[in-house]
Amino acid sequence: MGKSKDKTLTKILNIRPATKQDIPTIGTIAEQTDLFPPDMLEDMMDGYLSQTSTDIWFVGELDQGVIAFGFCEPERMTDGTWNLLAIGVLPEHQGQGHGAEIMRYLESRLQGEGQRVLLVETMGTPELALTREFYLKNGYTEEARIREFYEAGADKVVYWKHL
Secondary structure, three states, rough: OOOHHHHHHHOOOOOEEHHHHHHHHHHHHHOOOOOOOHHHHHHHHHHHHHOOOOEEEEEEEEEOEEEEEEEEOOOOOOOOOEEEEEEOOOOHHHHHHHHHHHHHHHHHHHHOOOOOOOEEEEOOOOHHHHHHHHHHHHOOHHHEEEEEEHHHHHHEEEEEEEE
């Protein structure tokens, strides 16, 4: 591990609730990380911003501004089960521990609110191998795999963690 990476790891993210003013930056992160098209964002955040849903949207900041975000919602018809639908870190800040910081923040927040389980869904394609490895390294268990869920050759992989 090089010294520059060690210095980066000492920079702790300031994680806070997302605001309407964060939409352009969240859109940039979503686009650069191939999560979803940024033009979907306002509709996705509508219930959160209008406080008509219990969704959780948050961002992670360093001195230079927002570099990460996350989006989580409760699973319908469950007691205390949540689904992390998106987590994104700007590519130039990936591999520096910020994703793990975001996961710890969310897990701690949900646990503090009495929630029980956090699920994460991703695709089982070769391009997302590092994503799946990330969840395993952060204490998640591969709980389910639905073959060819998204399209031919793109399984849905569900990870599980008790809070």
